[in-house]
Amino acid sequence: MSTTYPNGFPYVRTFFAWAIALLLFFPLLWLGLTAFKTEMQAIAVPPQLFFTPTLSSFVEVQQRSDYLLYAKNSLITSLVSTILGLMIAAPAAYSMAFFRTKRTRDILMWMLSTKMMPAVGALVPVYVMAQTTGLLDSLPALIIVFTLSNLPIMVWMLYSAFKEVPNDILEAVRLDGATVWDEFRHVILPLTMGGIASTGLLCLVLAWNEAFWSLNLTSANAGTLAALIASYSSPEGLFWAKLSAASLLAIAPIIVFGWFSQKQLVQGLTFGAVK
Amino acid sequence: MTRLLPRALMAPAVTTLFLWMIVPLAMTIWFSLVHYNLMQPGEKTFVGLENFHYFITDPDFWPAVLQTLELLGAVIVITVVLGVGLALLVNEPFPGQGIVRVLLISPFFVMPTVNALLWKHMMMNPIYGVLAHVWHFFGATPVDWMTDLPLASVILMLSWQWLPFACLIFITSLQSLDREQMEAARMDGANALHQFWYLTLPHLGRSIAVVVMIEMIFLMSVFAEIFTTTGGGPGNESTNLAFLIFKQALMNFDVGVASAGALFAVVLANIAAVFLIRMVGKNLD
Numbered sequence: 001m002s003t004t005y006p007n008g009f010p011y012v013r014t015f016f017a018w019a020i021a022l023l024l025f026f027p028l029l030w031l032g033l034t035a036f037k038t039e040m041q042a043i044a045v046p047p048q049l050f051f052t053p054t055l056s057s058f059v060e061v062q063q064r065s066d067y068l069l070y071a072k073n074s075l076i077t078s079l080v081s082t083i084l085g086l087m088i089a090a091p092a093a094y095s096m097a098f099f100r101t102k103r104t105r106d107i108l109m110w111m112l113s114t115k116m117m118p119a120v121g122a123l124v125p126v127y128v129m130a131q132t133t134g135l136l137d138s139l140p141a142l143i144i145v146f147t148l149s150n151l152p153i154m155v156w157m158l159y160s161a162f163k164e165v166p167n168d169i170l171e172a173v174r175l176d177g178a179t180v181w182d183e184f185r186h187v188i189l190p191l192t193m194g195g196i197a198s199t200g201l202l203c204l205v206l207a208w209n210e211a212f213w214s215l216n217l218t219s220a221n222a223g224t225l226a227a228l229i230a231s232y233s234s235p236e237g238l239f240w241a242k243l244s245a246a247s248l249l250a251i252a253p254i255i256v257f258g259w260f261s262q263k264q265l266v267q268g269l270t271f272g273a274v275k
Numbered sequence: 276m277t278r279l280l281p282r283a284l285m286a287p288a289v290t291t292l293f294l295w296m297i298v299p300l301a302m303t304i305w306f307s308l309v310h311y312n313l314m315q316p317g318e319k320t321f322v323g324l325e326n327f328h329y330f331i332t333d334p335d336f337w338p339a340v341l342q343t344l345e346l347l348g349a350v351i352v353i354t355v356v357l358g359v360g361l362a363l364l365v366n367e368p369f370p371g372q373g374i375v376r377v378l379l380i381s382p383f384f385v386m387p388t389v390n391a392l393l394w395k396h397m398m399m400n401p402i403y404g405v406l407a408h409v410w411h412f413f414g415a416t417p418v419d420w421m422t423d424l425p426l427a428s429v430i431l432m433l434s435w436q437w438l439p440f441a442c443l444i445f446i447t448s449l450q451s452l453d454r455e456q457m458e459a460a461r462m463d464g465a466n467a468l469h470q471f472w473y474l475t476l477p478h479l480g481r482s483i484a485v486v487v488m489i490e491m492i493f494l495m496s497v498f499a500e501i502f503t504t505t506g507g508g509p510g511n512e513s514t515n516l517a518f519l520i521f522k523q524a525l526m527n528f529d530v531g532v533a534s535a536g537a538l539f540a541v542v543l544a545n546i547a548a549v550f551l552i553r554m555v556g557k558n559l560d
Contacts (some may be wrong), residue, residue, distance in 0.1 A: 005368055012370040020361065023380040028381055030405060031393050043403040045426070093287035099281035112488075113548035114296045118496030118517040121537025122299035124306065124530050148295045153489075155288055177301070180280065209386035211499035229388040230503055240396055240403075247389040259382040259435070261376050269447050271485040 026257075034244035042240040057245035064242075065228060067249055074224040074250075076139055078207035081146035082200050084156050088147070090196070093158035098170065108159065111152040119149070119212050130217055137221045138142060145213045150203040157202070160271055161195025162188060198268025203263050208254045225250035300541070306534035313528035326535035335511040335519055340543075343515040347494050351487055353434040358441030358486065359479060365442075365470075366449045376446075381441040381523055383543040387499035394432045395421060425505040425513035428462045432500055437493075448482040449475075488551055495544060516540050 034042050036053035051116060096104045127136070135141035145237070165188055173183050189196070211226040218227055229250050232243045258265070307326050330336060365375055376488040384388070398405050399420035407417035422429040452475065460470050494516045501507055507514035507522060513524070520540060524533035 002428075010367065010369045012365060017365050017369060017375050018371065020364070020373040024438070025378040025381055027282035027393055027398055027435070028385070028406075030397055030406070031389075034397060045403065045408075047403075047405065047408055047415055064465075080456075088287045088291065092288070095281040095284035101281075107285070109548065111288075111292055112551075114494065115492045116495050116497070116544035116548055117296075118520065118537070118540045118544070120496065120498060120517045120521045120524070121303060121540050123521070124524055124533065125299035126301035148291060151288060201463055205384055211387045215388075215499070215502075226388050226499075229386070229392065231500075232392065243392060243396065247379070247393060251385050251389050254386075255381055255384045258380065262377060262380060266443055266447050269444055270482070271444070271489070272414060272546045273555060 013218050028251075031244050031247055034240055037241050037243045037244075039239055042095065042244070057241040058249070059084055060242055061246045061249065065197050065246075067228070067246075070223055070225050070228040071223055071253070072248070073139060073142075073218075073227070074208055075253075076220075077142045077146055077224060078204050080148065081143045081207050084201045085147045085203055086158075086196070086200055089151055089154035089158055089199075090165040093155050093162050094188070096155070097162035097165075108156060111155055115149065117153045123216055124152075127217065137218045137223075139222050141217055142214060143222070144247070146207045146210055146219070149210070149213075150206055153206070156266065157199040157271060158192075158195065159194045161199070161268060164195075167189050194264070195268040197261075198265045201265045202269070203255060204216055205258060262270055276534055296479055303534045303537050303541075306530050309531055311529075311531040311534075313530060321532045322531070326531040327539075330523070330532050330535045330539065333519075335514055335522075338511050339516050340520040341391075342426055342513065343495070343517075345426065346433070346497065346515055347491060349430045350433045350437060350494055351490050354437045354441040354490065355483055355486060356556070357438055358435075358445050359476075359483075361362070361438070362445030362449055363443045363475070366446060380439040380443055382435050383443070384436060385436065387436070387501050390432055390436055391500045391503040394428070395436070399428060421505055423507055425509060429497070429500055429504065432504070433494065433497065437490055437539050442491070445484050447480060448479055452478050491551065493548065496540075516543070 012224070033049070034056060037048070037051055038054055038056065041048050041051050056119070066176040079159075096108065130136045130138075130141045135144075163219060169191075170183065170188060173187050178186075208224075211230070214224040215230055218224070228245055232246055304454065308321060308323065310322045310325075311319050360366040361379065365372060365379065369375075385393075395402070399418075401407050401417045401419040404417075406420070410417040416426060457470060457474060460474060465473070497515060498517045498521065501513055501518045502521070505513040507518045511519075515538070517540070522534050523529050523536055527533075
């Protein structure tokens with residue numbers, strides 16, 4: 001397969017694009033390499049690029065902390081909060097996009113403004129509430145918090161996807177006597193699938209990576225991978241191979257997922273900014 | 276179609292978000308007006324505005340406000356400027372374009388705690404870190420990032436994380452750029468700079484606004500990156516408002532003062548929101 005380049009072969013572009021991409025990716029590559037080193041190799045001077053890989057750090061990470069439990073918690077909280085969020089956000093975005101009033105924009109901005117308040121401000125109240133309801137260190141508590149903190153972004157993204165649907169199509173469907181559900185199911189859903197998918201993908205990533213609430217609301221039972229990694233912070237800060245192995249285990253699933261869904265994600269990431 | 280339907284559809288989202296906002300807010304207002312220290316159990320006595328006075332006269336307060344803004348401004352400028360450049364660079368076809376894009380966007384998927392620890396230890400450690408080796412290679416004395424340049428270190432980590440996001444949005448936007456118009460401009464003798472300034476940049480305007488808005492939302496309350504690296508220090512050099520509130524609540528156990536600080540942050544968030552509505556609100560219609 002050969003690609004033709006409109007302005008001749010782009011030597012300069014190719015060089016710089018690759019150089020910058022490798023530079024930005026380097027920290028992750030280094031993390032990946034260090035995960036397969038021994039602790040001595042990890043802090044060797046000069047740093048070692050070629051070495052005999054070992055899996056000992058991974059074994060130790062699994063022994064010290066039950067990786068699979070944390071991974072399961074991350075998976076459940078991010079999946080459930082994303083689905084729940086879509087179910088709450090989609091009707092709202094639909095209503096805002098197709099029954100627009102003078103206040104629509106105000107409501108949207110109000111929603112987004114709730115996200116600007118530092119979560120730490122709500123920490124004590126939320127902690128107290130979780131404690132009194134017995135939800136502290138439980139998956140439902142995290143799911144509720146993740147859903148609510150992603151909701152404004154979801155409404156915004158879905159709203160901008162929905163309002164791309166031409167009004168005359170909807171008029172025609174409505175004249176045919178379709179119910180709101182029919183209209184949503186058979187017209188809007190197929191037309192905005194790209195936007196819905198990328199909304200879901202983005203929120204999945206955000207929930208997977210959420211650190212503040214998982215650090216502060218969970219301990220041994222409902223901890224997510226983001227919280228697990230923080231536990232490698234100070235006392236074992238210098239055990240780089242183990243730190244890298246644990247980190248790699250925490251980010252690999254979402255990065256690989258991100259690579260595969262990249263095209264899908266990009267399509268809907270317009271936030272209404274592209275006409 | 277009744278008038279009720281649109282409201283009924285909005286209700287779940289609006290109600291839950293309203294509760295999510297108002298209940299903690301009401302509790303925070305109450306806490307901010309009483310003496311409430313986790314280490315001193317017993318009666319919560321009403322103290323009026325004392326907590327506010329204490330928080331605002333704290334010597335860490337103004338540095339924290341300033342550093343919140345510095346961090347926000349620096350990361351936004353870095354990611355927008357470099358993001359536009361990168362997006363332009365990888366938008367035209369070249370060999371390996373697909374792989375390059377995948378590599379470029381990867382940092383966005385890295386969780387804040389991993390990002391922070393990766394940079395703090397493996398990149399920025401003054402003895403064993405990669406950057407120290409690079410400095411040595413060029414015959415320079417390695418920088419002790421966490422001690423000498425704490426805020427800049429946090430800014431670097433955050434920029435690394437958010438640059439791919441900005442870049443992604445700009446790439447998406449560039450895909451709808453009118454190629455014929457660009458071609459016509461080239462025919463008319465417009466040079467690359469003119470094309471960029473008069474066609475590309477105006478086209479990107481709306482997405483730049485969107486990137487600024489989203490980064491503002493997330494960066495106003497940066498916490499994990501500071502918590503896992505500098506711990507706000509040394510001294511208060513990398514403390515932002517969110518971290519200062521955290522320090523009051525969980526290190527000094529003073530919920531009253533922390534709540535007063537949280538309310539201050541709420542006010543700041545609302546000022547930013549009004550500013551944002553002016554700036555990008557019109558893009559949302």
